[in-house]
Amino acid sequence: MTRPQHIKFGLLLEPTGNAFNGWLDPATPRDGAIDLALIRELVELAEEALFGFAFVADSVSIEPGAKPYYLNRFEPLTLLGAVSTWTKRMGLVATMSAGFTEPFNVARQIASLDLLSGGRAGINVVTSAWGSTASNFGDAELLSHDERYLRAEEYVAVLRGLWDTYEDDAFVQDRVSRTYLDRSKQHLLNHTGAHFSVRGPLNIQRSPQGQPVVFQAGSSPTGRDFAARHAEAIFAKEPTFDGAKEYTGDLKRRIAEAGRDPDHVQVFMGAHVIVAPTRAEAEDKFAQIASYTDDAEALKWLSFFYNYHDFSGEDLDGPFPDLTAVGDNHMQGITRAWEDRARRENLTLREVARLAATPREDFFGTPEDVADALEHWFTHGAADGFLINNWVQPSGLRDFTRLVIPELRRRGLYPDEYRGATLREHLGLPYVPNRYAHAARSR
Numbered sequence: 001m002t003r004p005q006h007i008k009f010g011l012l013l014e015p016t017g018n019a020f021n022g023w024l025d026p027a028t029p030r031d032g033a034i035d036l037a038l039i040r041e042l043v044e045l046a047e048e049a050l051f052g053f054a055f056v057a058d059s060v061s062i063e064p065g066a067k068p069y070y071l072n073r074f075e076p077l078t079l080l081g082a083v084s085t086w087t088k089r090m091g092l093v094a095t096m097s098a099g100f101t102e103p104f105n106v107a108r109q110i111a112s113l114d115l116l117s118g119g120r121a122g123i124n125v126v127t128s129a130w131g132s133t134a135s136n137f138g139d140a141e142l143l144s145h146d147e148r149y150l151r152a153e154e155y156v157a158v159l160r161g162l163w164d165t166y167e168d169d170a171f172v173q174d175r176v177s178r179t180y181l182d183r184s185k186q187h188l189l190n191h192t193g194a195h196f197s198v199r200g201p202l203n204i205q206r207s208p209q210g211q212p213v214v215f216q217a218g219s220s221p222t223g224r225d226f227a228a229r230h231a232e233a234i235f236a237k238e239p240t241f242d243g244a245k246e247y248t249g250d251l252k253r254r255i256a257e258a259g260r261d262p263d264h265v266q267v268f269m270g271a272h273v274i275v276a277p278t279r280a281e282a283e284d285k286f287a288q289i290a291s292y293t294d295d296a297e298a299l300k301w302l303s304f305f306y307n308y309h310d311f312s313g314e315d316l317d318g319p320f321p322d323l324t325a326v327g328d329n330h331m332q333g334i335t336r337a338w339e340d341r342a343r344r345e346n347l348t349l350r351e352v353a354r355l356a357a358t359p360r361e362d363f364f365g366t367p368e369d370v371a372d373a374l375e376h377w378f379t380h381g382a383a384d385g386f387l388i389n390n391w392v393q394p395s396g397l398r399d400f401t402r403l404v405i406p407e408l409r410r411r412g413l414y415p416d417e418y419r420g421a422t423l424r425e426h427l428g429l430p431y432v433p434n435r436y437a438h439a440a441r442s443r
């Protein structure tokens with residue numbers, strides 16, 4: 001495996017920041033979650049700093065106790081349609097639930113975003129881990145963890161099949177012969193599986209990048225296998241270097257075992273950055289950000305990962321309760337990591353909640369400190385790139401782009417200009433040839 005020279009970044013586009021109560025920050029508009037001027041400022045900052053993409057996370061249900069940002073936010077594809085008009089180069093990645101959307105609609109929507117942005121779209125396929133989501137879609141119960149991944153697997157197969165409906169040169173649009181479409185280059189899907197029955201064809205032409213880029217974010221063993229078989233980019237969250245190196249190494253092994261090229265699947269580690277000209281100023285910022293989340297809110301944040309489990313009966317200062325069964329059917333990867341750490345370090349419920357709400361990570365301190373951490377993780381194979389999470393916005397992203405990017409450039413770890421036009425090119429991923437064109441050529 002060859003290590004590329006440059007670190008890649010994506011932006012977690014959460015306009016009020018990733019802190020539970022980011023909206024409390026005095027420099028953020030109180031309704032920043034739906035403030036187009038703020039969102040535009042963020043994506044323009046990210047594009048100026050040559051980020052590979054902006055990513056909109058999402059869920060299709062909420063609980064009253066959810067993080068404030070989740071209560072009132074834009075649907076990802078609608079928002080990214082607007083973002084595509086403010087940006088020229090940056091990729092646009094939308095979260096879509098494989099559990100609660102139909103692949104025909106989503107294939108069409110993502111293909112549309114892709115075409116109108118000149119080949120910049122990606123989809124983050126999630127399984128949706130909350131019982132409250134099922135109750136929005138007529139289902140009393142969520143599918144089991146394994147069944148959700150089986151559905152996701154079939155969902156991605158249908159997306160990819162539909163995206164190959166038309167060969168690259170299917171639309172001849174020849175006025176002389178009155179031929180709009182070469183019908184031999186339009187293909188039905190005729191898919192019938194356990195979860196979907198989709199005939200096709202799709203009613204939009206092929207993507208300028210072959211196919212939009214498929215991201216995935218599950219970190220359980222089942223999630224990792226799904227990612228290894230189907231994803232081209234992966235979101236992961238491992239708070240320590242050792243954990244990230246283990247995760248990325250394991251994933252790249254699984255990718256090779258699945259018969260794919262590990263360089264063609266890019267791992268983006270979530271990085272919560274706090275940077276300031278001096279360490280003392282970084283400490284002040286961290287203290288201020290941590291103060292935005294009190295213990296009750298930290299518990300609410302923790303409960304989000306446990307299917308909104310009610311912690312009110314638990315002793316905050318007692319040992320972390322055994323919730324393995326809940327976590328395993330909802331967000332297995334991240335909850336297992338907290339449970340293991342709680343056992344190892346004898347942490348109380350309060351300590352785990354605080355750690356979940358405002359973790360203190362390696363990407364902390366002066367521009368040199370943060371660049372050191374990014375360089376170390378990148379050059380030692382703990383990540384191919386980073387999903388930049390700023391606790392508060394727009395100051396978090398401004399600090400990162402003004403302080404850290406120039407330092408990375410000084411070290412030769414960051415480019416001076418975009419080298420490609422499509423999201424695939426930004427990520428160093430190959431164009432996806434149309435499966436039918438390939439069959440025709442090899443005949």
Ligand SMILES: Cc1cc2nc3c(=O)[nH]c(=O)nc-3n(C[C@H](O)[C@H](O)[C@H](O)COP(=O)(O)O)c2cc1C
Pocket residue numbers: 056057058059095125126127128129216217218219220221222223224235236237270330331332333334387
């Ligand atoms: C960086 C990152 C972003 C994620 N974004 C979303 C999201 O937008 N919507 C969602 O439902 N889940 C999201 N997830 C959760 C995963 O898709 C997945 O459901 C979760 O990690 C549980 O999967 P597992 O049991 O395989 O670990 C994200 C996870 C990570 C690490």
